[in-house]
Amino acid sequence: MATQALADRTVSLTYTSLPQEVIHAAIRSFYNWAGCTVGGSAHPATTIARKTLARFSGPATSRLLGSDGGVDVDAMHAALLNGIASHVHDYDDTHLDTIIHPTGPVASALLAIVETLDRPVSGEEFITALVAGVEAECKIGLAVWPDHYDVGWHITSTTGSIGAAIATSKILNLPPTQTAHAIGLAATQVTGLREMFGSHTKSFHPGRAAQNGLLATLLAAEDFTSSTTALEAKRGWANVVSTSHRLDEQIGSLGVEGRWEIARNAFKPFPCGIVVHPVIDGCIRLREMLVKEGIDVERVAGVRVEVHPLVVELTGKTEPRDGLEGKFSVYHGGAVGLLFGRATPAQYEDDVVVDPRVVAVRKKIEVKVDPESRADECFIEARVDGRDWSLKTVYVEHALGSLERPMTDEQLTEKFLDQCLPVLGQERAEKASQWCWGLEKLVDVRCIKDVL
């Protein structure tokens, strides 16, 4: 049965069984999560939640990444608040087969509880638990994809609660039965409606999922009972939250045939929905082409982009009014790519979205749907006014950040530093970057409180 099988696989997973590519993928996932969490630590969604809930925190044991130093809150609140911060810029990782953002719920819960333990936790042990959690949530996600998402569930948090329970059960070495009860307790807390997209509550979802999973594990560890068939039962998770499921097949595929979901985890180069990424990528390249030829980008008279239909459906806002709306505007994404050669959270600040220079470029962009197009490709052509009328074209076969063209470690480092520098300052940011890349060799992950 799926629940008990998942519990058994969790208990038996060892570091030595992890292929090197899986370990490296886990480190990249953790690294990207840490940078995003620091980067999101000052966002209003994070700071409102932190301020509001301060009076409900027990003695501080755990760190809010990006804070001034030391420990800030108890583990339950660290799970929630780091989880919110990790997702709030829409800049985190994506398991493309399910569009789950897997590391947020798992790492936020895992790190929070690790900091409370009275023993050292090695990087190897931490990675093993992280992988267990991410594999669990992605396999469960695959088991209900796409029906579950289509119904209206935010699959990141609905599966994230269970992933967080798995990772924390693993790090606490719970036996199989308690792990199964933790799965049940996590499964019964189904958090995340897609209707919340576009509001603070979207980022609340992975935070609450982290907390749901951690709570589940702590209760199960003290023999609070649940169901040991929570996932597969007639009125269990999969049947209640989806119109169909393939639980046995997906749980059965855990760690076999060389298919590890974490190795298929992708990282966003731009802080918005991935459907816009090919256009941003192409517009950055267009800018580079123009600059090389000594042509001022403001002399571009018109830009035509041909994209997958979903791009217009999901991000068709022509006149975004603030940063959040900018994330749902392919026009804004293209404009900042062309004008600034980059799209980081800074280019999605409210004042940039209404900047007349940006608005002017945005108006020059025409979007055409090509039903034959793949979601990660686009074709761009630009007319340049002035000295020599000419037509410039760019074809993006696979956007940066896709599985075919993943972000390199160097690009992830750049993204990390870009997010951490304003918060931590240069010295701390660089030290943090090295520390995170060295996760595998860490003797004790608990020293994070001195680093990030």
Add this chain to the structure above:
Amino acid sequence: MATQALADRTVSLTYTSLPQEVIHAAIRSFYNWAGCTVGGSAHPATTIARKTLARFSGPATSRLLGSDGGVDVDAMHAALLNGIASHVHDYDDTHLDTIIHPTGPVASALLAIVETLDRPVSGEEFITALVAGVEAECKIGLAVWPDHYDVGWHITSTTGSIGAAIATSKILNLPPTQTAHAIGLAATQVTGLREMFGSHTKSFHPGRAAQNGLLATLLAAEDFTSSTTALEAKRGWANVVSTSHRLDEQIGSLGVEGRWEIARNAFKPFPCGIVVHPVIDGCIRLREMLVKEGIDVERVAGVRVEVHPLVVELTGKTEPRDGLEGKFSVYHGGAVGLLFGRATPAQYEDDVVVDPRVVAVRKKIEVKVDPESRADECFIEARVDGRDWSLKTVYVEHALGSLERPMTDEQLTEKFLDQCLPVLGQERAEKASQWCWGLEKLVDVRCIKDVL
């Protein structure tokens, strides 16, 4: 639109608009909740959760009903733990039209946050917020009943999160927009799978619902944004968690045409599923009949009961092995009714369920399904061995605790004292009873910490 309409109705509800029967129903609901919460305070589900989570509580402001005295935990944990305790004996209230147990999530959240306020909260104000919360959850429940329950959701907690958000938003005087955001934040935390029935996690549901709703309100009060169409949107609560809904109709009926859901709230005379209640009721009456005639109940040679088909489907366990299984055994319910003339939590202790005297009576009970029978009626006949062979019959038209034959205030008092005496002692229990009955006239509900 339903979400904003619910928020507006919440804000505009006044104490003076409540009919006297609604006020009395609210007091009865609160009174019954308080007794059940004290009665459930020592159950392992409650004590495990309390012990496990103690280290995550902020400074204590709020009381766990039935504890030694004073305040015990922060409001967030009081909401959770009192919510668990209120439901753990399956002895709480039931809105029969939806089988929601409405007061647990609402009162647990409301009382917890009231205790943190730096102003007096009158009984009238408390009752108004309680009614707002209960009406909201029951109307939303009616809007998705029975599809939502049939899918597999524990409707008490899925609607309870929203009810708790409404009651706490009301007591904090949130304006309509913030109330709508609180509804959204509560709606996105969908807690409670029916698969958990029979385990500790069933009672976790109303506790977590109380906490979900309180968290939603506190965040919304600080302008954490959500959706203002959370209930009715295409990918909002009702469409995601149910195959059909009548939100507009139900929200539109709030407080009109004299139909108040809290006035249709029923109270359980016996701590088990209501389908067993007619049989227990009838067996108690049978015992009274025998006692009156001087016949020892152990001389009963056989008992036949005719019941609604659901009784056997839900509670057909012929050989329950512990207290929890006893709740799912119509045979056990009948046996304790006949043997002891009562069915309180004491008759569902593990040792009573395996007591040879009880087992012997249980084996004499035969259950026959009558497809024509209503759920709240039953027919019983008994053969008595010995001096004068005779056939005794009892017909229960409406079980005690049904809307047609509600528990009287005196019976509720007896139930309250029965639950509170072992925990509080006689003097405190009687004082608490008087205090709760006097809710309407209280100048400051916050003094509960000195009472219950």
